Amino acid sequence: MDTRLKKIQEKEDAFVIYKFLILYNHFEKLMFEIFDKYWDQIDSDIKSRISYYVGWLGSERKYIDYDSYAIRQEIHKYGKKIIMEYLTVNQIIKIDRKEKMIKQLSFDIPSMVRKMSSISSHSCFLAFLNMRNMLAHKILNINFKEKHTIELLSLEAIKKSESSWITDLNISSLSSQSQNIVSNYMYMDIIVEKLTKVVDDYEQC
Numbered sequence: 001m002d003t004r005l006k007k008i009q010e011k012e013d014a015f016v017i018y019k020f021l022i023l024y025n026h027f028e029k030l031m032f033e034i035f036d037k038y039w040d041q042i043d044s045d046i047k048s049r050i051s052y053y054v055g056w057l058g059s060e061r062k063y064i065d066y067d068s069y070a071i072r073q074e075i076h077k078y079g080k081k082i083i084m085e086y087l088t089v090n091q092i093i094k095i096d097r098k099e100k101m102i103k104q105l106s107f108d109i110p111s112m113v114r115k116m117s118s119i120s121s122h123s124c125f126l127a128f129l130n131m132r133n134m135l136a137h138k139i140l141n142i143n144f145k146e147k148h149t150i151e152l153l154s155l156e157a158i159k160k161s162e163s164s165w166i167t168d169l170n171i172s173s174l175s176s177q178s179q180n181i182v183s184n185y186m187y188m189d190i191i192v193e194k195l196t197k198v199v200d201d202y203e204q205c
Contacts, residue, residue, distance in 0.1 A: 013140065036084060043101065113151045124191055
């Protein structure tokens, strides 16, 4: 590949990453929002386990008081606020996958590759997270593995996307890296729509 074409591809790869991260941020925000809104509906035994394993991390805080040259300690009671502060989206996904604590987060979406097959929501959530973590450390010449990509869509399938920014890409010369990212983006677009409806349904109750 000559220098000019390489620069064009690098710009396209960077744009694809940018679009993925914007949607991922929206996805992550929705996950936290759903967990927050449905906290009161979670089974009390599950809430107790979450409080025990996660809440204690924020129950004690130490800081330096420079005026008195002392180390101060504050003790906080377990509570939703402390738990929300210390839980990561990764923990929320894995706890919900294990406990099925919020039924609205458990669903299947149709495969775009295999007819009559479906993919679990939690498998998708983790793939988005794994890809985002990979992109936080490397943005060029990435070799994505199975855990990063839900399904690698063909270029023909990508051309059928309803997102105008995707159809505006030079899809026929899409890099393998961007093909993986766009594949996940198309699934995440579907899931973000479902999660947005979960939030909307709650607010209408």
